[in-house]
Amino acid sequence: MTVLTPTKDLGATAMASDVVYVEPEQQVTESMLRDAMGMEGMNTSFVADVLSAAITHERCGVHLHRSVANRTNNPVLQSRYLQYGDDAQDHVEILESAIMAAGGNPNYISNMARATENLDSRMLEATYLGSGGIDLMTAEMAMLDAVFLGATIKQANWASVRQIAEALPAGELRDVLMGAAEDVTPQAADEVMWAATMRARMVEMQAQHPLAEQAAAKASEIVERVKSWFSDEEHRTSDQATAAAKQ
Amino acid sequence: MNPLEEPGIPVEDQFRNWSELNVDPYDKMEVDPYTRTRVILMNGIEVESIIFSHQFARHTDNLEIKRALATSRRVDAQQQKVVNGLNPGDQTPLETTIGYEQVAVDLTAWLARHEPDPMLKQALDFALLEDFDHLYRYANLYELLDGKNATDLTDHLTEITPGRPTIVEHRHPADEVRGHYNTFTVDPLSRMHVMTIIAAEQQTMNFYMNHGTDWIEPIARGLYAEIALIEEQHVTHYESLLDPLDSWLKQLVFHEYNEAYLYWSMLQKEEDRRIKAIWELHLNMEIGQLHAACDLLRRFEGVDPEEILPPELPDTPVTFEPNKQYVREVLASQVDLRADGLRYVPVDELGSDHRYFRYQETVNAGGVPSEQVIEADRSASGHEFRDETEGENPIVDLREPVATK
Numbered sequence: 001m002t003v004l005t006p007t008k009d010l011g012a013t014a015m016a017s018d019v020v021y022v023e024p025e026q027q028v029t030e031s032m033l034r035d036a037m038g039m040e041g042m043n044t045s046f047v048a049d050v051l052s053a054a055i056t057h058e059r060c061g062v063h064l065h066r067s068v069a070n071r072t073n074n075p076v077l078q079s080r081y082l083q084y085g086d087d088a089q090d091h092v093e094i095l096e097s098a099i100m101a102a103g104g105n106p107n108y109i110s111n112m113a114r115a116t117e118n119l120d121s122r123m124l125e126a127t128y129l130g131s132g133g134i135d136l137m138t139a140e141m142a143m144l145d146a147v148f149l150g151a152t153i154k155q156a157n158w159a160s161v162r163q164i165a166e167a168l169p170a171g172e173l174r175d176v177l178m179g180a181a182e183d184v185t186p187q188a189a190d191e192v193m194w195a196a197t198m199r200a201r202m203v204e205m206q207a208q209h210p211l212a213e214q215a216a217a218k219a220s221e222i223v224e225r226v227k228s229w230f231s232d233e234e235h236r237t238s239d240q241a242t243a244a245a246k247q
Numbered sequence: 248m249n250p251l252e253e254p255g256i257p258v259e260d261q262f263r264n265w266s267e268l269n270v271d272p273y274d275k276m277e278v279d280p281y282t283r284t285r286v287i288l289m290n291g292i293e294v295e296s297i298i299f300s301h302q303f304a305r306h307t308d309n310l311e312i313k314r315a316l317a318t319s320r321r322v323d324a325q326q327q328k329v330v331n332g333l334n335p336g337d338q339t340p341l342e343t344t345i346g347y348e349q350v351a352v353d354l355t356a357w358l359a360r361h362e363p364d365p366m367l368k369q370a371l372d373f374a375l376l377e378d379f380d381h382l383y384r385y386a387n388l389y390e391l392l393d394g395k396n397a398t399d400l401t402d403h404l405t406e407i408t409p410g411r412p413t414i415v416e417h418r419h420p421a422d423e424v425r426g427h428y429n430t431f432t433v434d435p436l437s438r439m440h441v442m443t444i445i446a447a448e449q450q451t452m453n454f455y456m457n458h459g460t461d462w463i464e465p466i467a468r469g470l471y472a473e474i475a476l477i478e479e480q481h482v483t484h485y486e487s488l489l490d491p492l493d494s495w496l497k498q499l500v501f502h503e504y505n506e507a508y509l510y511w512s513m514l515q516k517e518e519d520r521r522i523k524a525i526w527e528l529h530l531n532m533e534i535g536q537l538h539a540a541c542d543l544l545r546r547f548e549g550v551d552p553e554e555i556l557p558p559e560l561p562d563t564p565v566t567f568e569p570n571k572q573y574v575r576e577v578l579a580s581q582v583d584l585r586a587d588g589l590r591y592v593p594v595d596e597l598g599s600d601h602r603y604f605r606y607q608e609t610v611n612a613g614g615v616p617s618e619q620v621i622e623a624d625r626s627a628s629g630h631e632f633r634d635e636t637e638g639e640n641p642i643v644d645l646r647e648p649v650a651t652k
Binding site: 004005006007008009012013014017018019020021022023024026062063064065066067069070071085107109114117118121122124125128129130131132133 | 306307308309310312313363364365366367426427428429431432433434435437488490492494495545546547548549550551554555557558589
């Protein structure tokens, strides 16, 4: 079963430091990581840390996409948020399998994963803690920005997974990681491109359309307006979308 | 019991009228001492809940969240009035103080005995000895000012004898900051232990901050000022143990869950039927508040509460009971521990130029109220006030001088 929040009951482990206590049974050390995930010619504990950060980002991605899908007023955005959330959940599963194939524990939380969790959870908080003081259109932009930022990190993470795979000697682990990277990298690139495109379109629509002036609009009117955004999405070609994004 | 599967009371249905809030207090001479400690603890828990909610509200302008916080917070404020209202008007602040220190001793010792993480257990043991000493100092003040016997309040359930002497508890603030648990690997019970002891110590700090000036006698005012500062140290010490990685909404859910656990715990051992009914009502209210917090977590963070909460409450309720042997063992083995940065070390391992000694010289210059109160009571009554039901103090240097016995 895919784990979205590792806990002690689910076998979460971490390294202890002066500042972070970890119960002895939950503690791992660099040598334990090396023993479990021996990777010839590689800095195994660093690789374990990178994979832990990558899976943490995917877990946070599931939460982010669920959250923004819950809150957006636009059905086109919602549909994509749901899809990318499902994708992120699949990517958690792929990484779980890859880490286990390497002899590791997918519920190991590295220092890099802590940093990832911190960044991602604050980014998600930023989409709602300050939403009272901004208009609905800006709130939509903020959520899309979070998705865009998350997608760029995701893309970079999968590039790292590929780099690691390429550096491994030939064998099953290399094949597993390479296969995972090849499957997911295009999806990550698609999400980045989609988010960039939608961002560009939102800017374009609001900058050029006089109806987008909001000062006198009622909230219900703005909601209706946001709902109607991208209603031509199905008729717009991907080339047009890409061109808008590049602009 | 899994609070997530219990219906509880919807938050909007939890408001009570003035008559319901203005409860009859217990009889201070008849009350079970551990009912008094339960009242003190749960008052502190509600105060923490209110303060946390206010802090959260100051970090968001999301109206849906602010309104949900305001609604639950108003109910918490009503719960606090009911719980604190159980304290009788004829219970003096000093008598309440002795209750606070009995809470500090028997709550901390119980939590330490049941704490799975050895580092957190050490943090509890460390401060336990200090609160244990405060009980002894206040009991002497009680005898000195009021001519009364603190065992009328503690009923011999908790020993009264020196712990780590208050005079040596004053540490440089930099040595009060600890490391913290990891939110992913922490035992759910440990998280609740830490949250519970923070609330209890914070309430003690607040009480002494506000009641330290209730006296005319300089010795009492001085003692409260001195011990209030130790309680502030303890809040710093314990709050350091929390992992700051958790988001505001996760912290809210953890608060509500812990409150449900504690009201359920209080319910298990309460023999006063009227007060037991309050614990039961508040448990059902907290379950309703937990559901409201979980709804916010799902909606705004996309997190299912089941991901971060255990499948059921711990089997063992937090229990007020005597911990005499445990306290003696910790005293015998740890009285000489001090803090050095993030570590606990024997005092003789601190260099003579350590900031601990410089801080000690500064604050203890010109007399120390926690020592003066013992000397004053000795002079007035011819003895120190102690209640050593299990024999002499395990530390030879802390035994009562023969001449004053």
